[in-house]
Amino acid sequence: MEHVRTLEQVPDPRRWTALAVLLTGAFLPPLDFFIVNVALPSISEDFHASASTMQLIISGYATTYAVMLITGGRLGDLYGRRNVFLAGMMAFAAASALCGFAWSPLVLVVGRILQGFAAAIMAPQALASINAIFPDREKSKALSFYALTFGVASMAGLFLGGALIALNVLGLGWRAIFLVNLPVIAVAAPSAVMTLRETRSDHPSKLDLGGAVLIALALFALISPLIEGREQGWPIWSLLMLAASPPLLLLFWQHERRLEAAGRDPILAPRLLRAPGLKRGLLAALFFYAFAAFWLTFSVFEQAGLGRTPFEAGLAVLPAAVGFVLGPFASGQIFRVFGRYSTAAGMSLEAAGLVGTAALVSFGAPTLLSIALFVVGAGQGIALPNLVRTVVQRVGPTQSGLASGLVNSMLQIGGALATALIGGLFFSIIGSSTYATSIGHAYSIAAIAIAICLLVAAWLSVSPPMDDDARSQSDTLDSSGRTH
CATH class of the missing domain: 1.20.1250.20 (MFS general substrate transporter like domains)
Known part of the structure; x- marks a missing residue:
């Protein structure tokens, strides 16, 4: 090495x-x-x-x-x-x-x-x-x-x-x-x-072609029905695919363990997940991207609830965009101040902004939303680079490609889960109503649900600091997960 x-x-x-x-x-x-x-x-x-x-x-x-x-x-x-x-x-x-x-x-x-x-x-x-x-x-x-x-x-x-x-x-x-x-x-x-x-x-x-096929099938069985199922009224095929996902994930894990035990090269070495803090970081990424449900619910609120055009709804999220643009530039400063709590600080700020939007919508003050949306964007802009850095740096340089694939995959899976579950909750509350108050109420509940997921992610993101022994353990893992 x-x-x-x-x-x-x-x-x-x-x-x-x-x-x-x-x-x-x-x-x-x-x-x-x-x-x-x-x-x-x-x-x-x-x-x-x-x-x-x-x-x-x-x-x-x-x-x-x-x-x-x-x-x-x-x-x-x-x-x-x-x-x-x-x-x-x-x-x-x-x-x-x-x-x-x-x-x-x-x-x-x-x-x-x-x-x-x-x-x-x-x-x-x-x-x-x-x-x-x-x-x-x-x-x-x-x-x-x-x-x-x-x-x-x-x-x-x-x-x-x-x-x-x-x-x-x-x-x-x-x-x-x-x-x-x-x-x-x-x-x-x-x-x-x-x-x-x-x-x-x-x-x-x-x-590891066998592992690649198994993980692809397992994730496809999980994500495809989550994306398509709600739109089509949860047909039987979507439920069967969801039921097949856990057994496929188990088969994948057993396959990887067998390859590692035989001294061969699995696509995801089980020993890699023993890197200090990696599992918590990946779970944090899963909960963090519950924010994906915000784009769906806020867009529906803006258009169906407030009667705005798609272009006007796009303009409404500009404060969040500005916050997202400025947030990453502050992430270095935040890291120097908060250290390993930096990711949690950004996620907590983002959660506070979402609760703020829920309160403003509930109390009928949508004109003040831009301030809360800026806080939401800034929090996400601070949290994302710190989360990615802490996850990828938990493994050695030779594993960074796999780690980046893992964290991106967890973000995508988290987004699909949140869109299906929180989006489903949002539309269930609305039902057939077309009243702005009903749609605003549904958005407020969805925003609070997303905020709760972000607070869970904030807690998971606080991993123990990497001491010299932990760093050495990560650095000496090669691409197959074996130590030297």
């Missing part, structure tokens, strides 16, 4: 230029998730597609992305993060072109599934490479930019989709939301070749 430590001690002189390229790879996946929501009415009108097909355009991408993240992170550890990053980026470009030139709804759904697959290969390499090429003293700042990228991507998706369709660039209509990726990647891919340093595990091994 001396080779890895030497690289860590000599900072890459091109690391900040490389960061811009890596952040492009982190920016595109969330952008393409949010941007499509705005374009769905135009796509539906063009193709005369059914509601279920429209749902597949969203869920096909989201499900594939969440399911493949762990495998994507592992591929970077084994075959080189720059190589896998470039492969994922080129595949994302090809899938975007297929979506942009789709001649039928089926082709568009297939293109979206391929986009999700490519995004899951590309995205974990960005976080893992940041962890590998930046020295410890600079990681907080680099991760702040990483967190900022997520906020900008989500907000850009809400506005860019509508703007591109309204401008009707080259007469492309909705197709421009996919094709806009091509010039971005045309610049980013050559830049990646010139600026990114290759990093990988010092102990490369064969990919």
Whole structure:
């Protein structure tokens, strides 16, 4: 492991230029998730597609992305993060072109599934490479930019989709939301070749295909019905898939334990989860992204409750966007003040902002929401980079790809669970009512439920500090989870 430590001690002189390229790879996946929501009415009108097909355009991408993240992170550890990053980026470009030139709804759904697959290969390499090429003293700042990228991507998706369709660039209509990726990647891919340093595990091994298939099936059985089930009234297939998920997860875990006991290389070494604080950090990520339900519930409140247009509803979340943009820049200061409690401080601030929005809506003061929304965004902007840093740094550099895939996967799973459960609660409370007070009441309860999840995440995020022995244990784990 001396080779890895030497690289860590000599900072890459091109690391900040490389960061811009890596952040492009982190920016595109969330952008393409949010941007499509705005374009769905135009796509539906063009193709005369059914509601279920429209749902597949969203869920096909989201499900594939969440399911493949762990495998994507592992591929970077084994075959080189720059190589896998470039492969994922080129595949994302090809899938975007297929979506942009789709001649039928089926082709568009297939293109979206391929986009999700490519995004899951590309995205974990960005976080893992940041962890590998930046020295410890600079990681907080680099991760702040990483967190900022997520906020900008989500907000850009809400506005860019509508703007591109309204401008009707080259007469492309909705197709421009996919094709806009091509010039971005045309610049980013050559830049990646010139600026990114290759990093990988010092102990490369064969990919555990059995483990990759089992974890993909288990996550698909969990996430797909959560995304599609509520929309379709929880049909029997969705319940059967949910019931199949725990046995598949158990089969996956037993398979990984057998491989590790035999001295082979599992995709997720059980011993890796013994890294101090890693399990708590991953659970914190799961509860933290309950915030995903906020976008759904607040959008419905703004449009159905207050009667605003989609564009006006998008403007209403701008205070949260501003907070999210500014929050990461304060995360370094917060870390110096609060230390290992920094993540909890950000999540608590975010929870307080959500409770504030619930109170303001309940007492009929929506005009003051912008202040509470700014607090929500700032809290998330502070919490996310600190959470990512504490989770990824719990393992050694050679494991950072897998760790980044794990934390991203937990965020996606948490978002799917929250959207299904808290979103389901929200719509159950509304029922068939169209009154603003009923919708506002439902939003307030959903906001408090999200805040409770954030407080649980805050508690889980406070892990014991890593002493020298714990650090040594993490650093000496190779890509198969064996110690040397």
